[in-house]
Amino acid sequence: MSDLALSSRKPAASLNGYRVVQSISVFVIALVVVSPLFMLFIASLKDDRFQILADMGSFRAFWVDNPTFNNFREVGNFAGELAFGRYLGNSLFILGSTVSLGLVINSMAGFILAWGSLPGRALILSVIIALYVIPQESIIMPLLIIVSRAGLSDTFTAQILPFVASPLYTFLFYQFFAQLPKELYEAASIDGASIFRTWWSIFVPLSLPALATVSILMGIETWNQYLWPILITQTDYARPISVAIATFFGQDSIYWDRAMAASVMMMIPILVFYLAFQRWFISSFVGSAVKG
Amino acid sequence: MSALTTVPKRRRRSIIARVGWPRFLQEIGMLAPAVVLMTAFLITPFLLSFWTAMTNQPLVPRPTPVRFIGLKNFLRILNDDLFWTSLWNVTRFTLWVLPVQCGLAFVTALILNQKIPFRNVFRGMFFLPAITSMVVVCVIWGTLFQYPTGPLNHIVVTLSGGHVEPIDWLGDPNWAMFSIVLLSAWQAYGFQMIIYLAGMQGIPDELYDAARIDGAGRWGRFWHVTMPGLRPTHVFVLVITTIQAFKLYTQVAILTQGGPRSSTETVVHYMVRAGFEEQKLGYASSVSVILFLIVLVIALIQRRLMRRFDV
Numbered sequence: 262m263s264d265l266a267l268s269s270r271k272p273a274a275s276l277n278g279y280r281v282v283q284s285i286s287v288f289v290i291a292l293v294v295v296s297p298l299f300m301l302f303i304a305s306l307k308d309d310r311f312q313i314l315a316d317m318g319s320f321r322a323f324w325v326d327n328p329t330f331n332n333f334r335e336v337g338n339f340a341g342e343l344a345f346g347r348y349l350g351n352s353l354f355i356l357g358s359t360v361s362l363g364l365v366i367n368s369m370a371g372f373i374l375a376w377g378s379l380p381g382r383a384l385i386l387s388v389i390i391a392l393y394v395i396p397q398e399s400i401i402m403p404l405l406i407i408v409s410r411a412g413l414s415d416t417f418t419a420q421i422l423p424f425v426a427s428p429l430y431t432f433l434f435y436q437f438f439a440q441l442p443k444e445l446y447e448a449a450s451i452d453g454a455s456i457f458r459t460w461w462s463i464f465v466p467l468s469l470p471a472l473a474t475v476s477i478l479m480g481i482e483t484w485n486q487y488l489w490p491i492l493i494t495q496t497d498y499a500r501p502i503s504v505a506i507a508t509f510f511g512q513d514s515i516y517w518d519r520a521m522a523a524s525v526m527m528m529i530p531i532l533v534f535y536l537a538f539q540r541w542f543i544s545s546f547v548g549s550a551v552k553g
Numbered sequence: 554m555s556a557l558t559t560v561p562k563r564r565r566r567s568i569i570a571r572v573g574w575p576r577f578l579q580e581i582g583m584l585a586p587a588v589v590l591m592t593a594f595l596i597t598p599f600l601l602s603f604w605t606a607m608t609n610q611p612l613v614p615r616p617t618p619v620r621f622i623g624l625k626n627f628l629r630i631l632n633d634d635l636f637w638t639s640l641w642n643v644t645r646f647t648l649w650v651l652p653v654q655c656g657l658a659f660v661t662a663l664i665l666n667q668k669i670p671f672r673n674v675f676r677g678m679f680f681l682p683a684i685t686s687m688v689v690v691c692v693i694w695g696t697l698f699q700y701p702t703g704p705l706n707h708i709v710v711t712l713s714g715g716h717v718e719p720i721d722w723l724g725d726p727n728w729a730m731f732s733i734v735l736l737s738a739w740q741a742y743g744f745q746m747i748i749y750l751a752g753m754q755g756i757p758d759e760l761y762d763a764a765r766i767d768g769a770g771r772w773g774r775f776w777h778v779t780m781p782g783l784r785p786t787h788v789f790v791l792v793i794t795t796i797q798a799f800k801l802y803t804q805v806a807i808l809t810q811g812g813p814r815s816s817t818e819t820v821v822h823y824m825v826r827a828g829f830e831e832q833k834l835g836y837a838s839s840v841s842v843i844l845f846l847i848v849l850v851i852a853l854i855q856r857r858l859m860r861r862f863d864v
Contacts, residue, residue, distance in 0.1 A: 294743075
């Protein structure tokens, strides 16, 4: 309100000019950001792959006369050449297992590091923080040796187990648990609850924000994995949808209609979650960044 | 409490005496899965990479034993022109992507930080590409980049009134890396945008009020309140973007395979080719050690800068 009083000395016209520039830029950015995605959904409903490319140069890219699910029917098989139903299932299975195991394991570790009484907790914590700097890309070659020597090539295990425990997520849980009040922990131990019980029935129910953050970050990371599965999967058995979509590019002439439908299949699960929990998504990504 | 105990007190009692066996075992059991998994799949490969880097380890085991060859791999890498090309390419990519991606993110955040209608809707919309898988982004941009009649060429030709020839975005060595920059910036800028927004919302309103009372206009407030307040955010965003840029892989592997004429070859792509396609894991591990050192240096620089700005 005082804001208004102070700025009212300014001529109204310049304020409006500023607003107009603002609105136009937001609109232009929105167009640039959203139209390629919108186009993807529209194109996936067009049957003719040459028509898709021909339409691209005009507004027809944003319109479909006879929407059809033929592309989806074509690629959505569970066996055979275009088994994207299977690949999608594989990806969902890897996602579900990684995130659920990851939540339990990183949360337990974070809790012990924050409230346990083991000696050397501070040391373990600083090692974990230091490990965070190692990029996945720089350990992937030796990891390939370890995993293939363990006989895990081309399995689901190879795509789940190595990524369950993570320095970042353990640290996020540690950080969340450490800022809860001491009384909470003391009340539980006076009641004679074991430390596992204290974690499970008192701290876990309170850690919904941390659970949501870790699920979202881990989920996106797992869903978008590309380099590792391309190295470790050789057959359809455990191949995730990301790797399968990339194989469209290996062909002489790209079947854009099928590639578009497969891409939409890959996008829909994330999109549904995003639309439902948008606020959580954004705060999770901000939260992953505050750590310096 | 301990007044009644007759046991002579030591300065530190062992953990088992303090909490008892059951609790000790429980704590070990709760911490162990994470520690064991991180040791197996993070620490071991990390340490192993330094060892493998000094051997001629192949991908598939051979009857001949793996030999220790010292720093030969590193010497070979440093003498390989393709490695230097890939390092130069990711540097080029970084120098392009920093201003394009972070600049766009910064401007968008500035606009969304005002009280404009539907601000949260726009924020959610602009973040959408950031959660879209890179593979899907490649499918979308693969069609946008079509030569000679794709949508981007259509726009270029129309806007220039036909004076500019259609561009072979991914096939022309002069354009390929720039095209990868465009697509990457489009995909990832939403992340930087929300980091900037969070940084801007962390600047206290009182500072703006004070500046206003001192007679600062829109520009004055921007230069003397917003920019200084965002210094740690700038450092963070620039460092994170640089590290990401040096790890460039997926979009290049899918769309150009490092070509044309090695103009989009990157360090990670070079590493994967050596290790996976040429089956020289030892050599590839040496590249990964170099990659780690680069990331480490960038992270250390960040830590230094952050400390300076926090004080």
